Amino acid sequence: MNSYDDRPWLGRYADGQAVDLDPEFTDALAMFRASVAGRPDTVAVKYFDGVLTLRDLDELSDAFAVALQANGFGRGDRIALYLQNVPQFVIALLAAWKAGGIVVPVNPMSKQRELSYLLADSGATVLLCLEGLYSAVARDVVADTDVRFVVTTSELAYQSRDDERVFKGIERTRHEGTSDFVELIDAHSGGRPEPVSYDVDDVAFLTYTSGTTGTPKGAMNTHGNVTYNAQVYRDWCRLGPDDTVLGVAPLFHITGLIAHIAVSLLIPAPLVLAYRFEPGVVLDAIREHRTTFTVGAITVFIALSNTPGVTRADLASLRTVYSGGAPIAPSTARSFQDSFGIYVHNVYGLTETTSPSHLVPPRVAAPVDPASGALSVGVPAPGTMVRIQDDNGNDLPAGEIGEIVTSGPQVVLGYWNKPDETAHALPGRQLRTGDVGYMDADGWFYIVDRKKDLINASGYKVWPREVEDVLYEHPAVREAAVIGVPDEYRGETVKAFVSLKPGTTATPDDLIAHCKERLAAYKYPRGVQLIDELPKTVTGKILRRELRKRSG
Template sequence: MPQPKRWLDSYPAEVPPTYDYPSMNLARLLVDSADRYPSHPAVEFLGTRYTYAELRDAAYRFANALRAHGVAKGDRVAIMLPNCPAAVIAYYGTLLTGAVVVQTNPLYKPQELKHQLGDSGAKAIVTLDQLVPRVEAIREYTLLERMIVTSVAEQLPWPKSWLYPLKLKRSKQFVKVNWTETVTPWKTFLASAPASPILEPVDAVEDVAVLQYTGGTTGVAKGVMLTHFNMTANTYQNKLWFHKCREGQEKFLAALPLFHVFGLTVLMNQAALTAGELILLPRFEAETVLKTIHKRRPTVFPGAPTMYIALINHPRIKEYDLTSISACVSGSASLPVEVQERFEELSGARLIEGYGMTEASPVTHANPIWGKRKIGRVGIPFPDTEARIVDSETGEELPAGEIGEVAVRGPQVMKGYWNRPEETAKVLRDGWLFTGDMGTMDEEGFFAIVDRKKDMIIASGYNVYPREIEEVLYEHPAVKEAVAVGMPDKYRGETVKAYIVLKEGASVNGPALEAYCREHLAAYKVPRYFEFREELPKTMIGKVLRRALIEEEQAKAAAGREAASGAASGADEGSAEGCPPPPPPKA
């Protein structure tokens, strides 16, 4: 028997448990705000500014140009750009035609592009001049008919627009593009079409708005089909949660990349819905973010934990006024308690942890921003969102307090995976999305994420959840960042290894950290090995690539087995089971 929605008792009075979400083309978010606030600032990028009317008209031009070049409803258009005005214009312009946006990471290498562009069947791509060689390298393997090329320089105000190309030439990063009939300059493309209104009718529940690829950290990246209704509903859910939002007055600091679904929903779509100003930064740099907050006075700053970690550890953070910020939502990874408390102390803002995944547009849970919250938990389900803790195999709902897989259901849950019905069937069961994340729910309906099912370490038969270890390590005064992984062990099956980045000027060694962990963790959870690094591998959003570290350990183990086999047999080939792990590094 389903358990009651006990989390509703913790809803702020201003947040309704259910809402009538509009069924519409997602681009209406921009069009409607432009109709209400035509002269209001919409986008600011390093000194370049667009009003809502200017942004809407540019999106109309882009949409009409796409149509003139044969892009029709349902066709896929890839956007491979950092945060910049062109990324916003191309996004809404594509949606206006009824075509599908394929968000592509500008850091992708040709092999990754080959998979994503080939799998999606994208007909056109919008990208930077510096990235053209990567696209050209794999174009023959795709269905691309047109490349629309912009540059950072042409989106900057004078004199930055003149100085930027000189900087690229000096650093030997300048790329000369060979313009052809199918490779078109951005400005030429926009100028070729009128700004006449265009808004393709859609079946919001069925028609895909965004094909968002998963990170591929657990296998081949899959295209997540997010419909116009999925994206619209999640944008409204975020607005309902941010119940103190002042329409036409908020300023959203976009340090998160817009090509990531978190930035897409909580920044670009949210700003458009509320007629807010979107302050774009092309990448996250702690000092740039601090200067921007001090000067531009943003009020909303969603981010990843690593962003807040970098800010609170910046040596001159007290020189900057952060008090304009009222609300921050942290996602993509667990938020250490000490980071949350320190950032709130420095800014006066409310920093809350949320939870979601690409397959849910992405947000499903969050702590109330102004209301009851629980430190160390990802909060409670959004309006119209149900969540359960279930047995991964049977799907049976588990009692409060037990660890199981998190399953969610709501209007933001994806339609499925692009051209992968079998993969879809594995995670979508009777409308419930099985997230692959292990968690718990307490008696009041607050959820905690223990770890991804695939990241769980099994040591001597015990389940070890990396997040629990990392939380303890983050509490050590010398630790800036920490990640725990499982590494092969002849006796225990797996054992725990921790990768550590120290705070500037701090000093601690492996034995000291091990002793510290023994004070706070059961013996089988304590890391046996520590590796100290200057930095950890991360995605562009700042999420630690745990899988990359695991693969490193697997490669080391494989090399160790090969070496052991060669030493034993005198041969160049062979294998030996049970190669012992390497000794811990000297501290």
């Protein structure tokens, strides 16, 4: 099968069922309202011992929407949410839509420089943030931005079981010049905003790219993007009201926004939140709430598997598990399945594809490419056209490596206020992903690496992914990342950074010998540096740029 136009999965879900390419909803707010109308007493959010139903979410978001409008927030305005995984995120998101606005999710790890940039670039006029983040970061930033209304809130709200593992040392702090989230809602309780509706291309989120390749850009995820990919997750994974979604990805990230919030609101099904990722806390949440579905970085599942005392029974409720955001080594997938009986399916997408563009079918093991050892990221989502192209934009046949170019209902309009970047990366709304990969003869797609991460050793191409996958086959390796470093003889040579599993030992020479036995001479690392933790984004992507800095 070498043609891009005769692929059997186009317009079909994993079990062969045809998909209606006219989405059920083109308006994310209408999607939520339909769930409230049909099942108002369904549990929508679980947060430690706190519970909110769909009716609760509807009433709370109504009140906050009225509060926003009373403070000058209107159609097309932006609200920045500078929060961890707390119920207030979901309430404020819905309220912003009810008030006619656009949501700007902000990484809670952002510092003053990063927050200042995001607020300035988005033109946000309202900021909702945790009290601690206001005092530590936002207070010194907002005066120089367009923000004119600041609301603060506490991670201790909407639950009463303050888990010391994540809440230790946190106390309520009121700040001058800010309004309290819960008090605002109480003051406007019973109020209802004027009805609004959205078209398919109205912007729902400005989700900022991670900045791993340069200045973060605000991807304009539309209401049509959001509802389409929520439907893809629901129908591809066969999710229903009996499911419970584990919110293990950060809600500010596109995975959390779609695979957690949007999916749970569409089904509707409970969304379990645990503030931030702490393996022991998440394990307790899985045990207590019997979660059935989740999407998270593979680093999450590595951390869970290495948590002392974890057993197969602890994770037994998880029926459908996907991982995205960072590559999965085949050996890691095998190890997790051997230990817990759970196969971690690959899902691939970007901020600009509003989460998934490719998925491995449920209950199907992804093939491993015999040449590179890469685990397939799956097949394109229904209604998605994916091409492999050379540097001149020509389509390449099956088996040839090139850039992955994606188009479909989930691809964003462009970047906020960045027409040049939009024209370059999204010509004709076809996304040039910057990822290098290929399609095999059976239609499975494989990611080789990022274009910029290619290592040129004596004229030979070395893709870090291949070396990393070999390192993961060593029984002592927990995480690995490979970069190119300057070399007087080769131009560049391969260097690996490795963290080891607890209770294991391995020397750099051991790991080099392991790779030397399994890789061509130009591919194996000439240097290995052991470190406790690899630097990562909050979503689990390893930051190779930080490793390059360490290499001088």
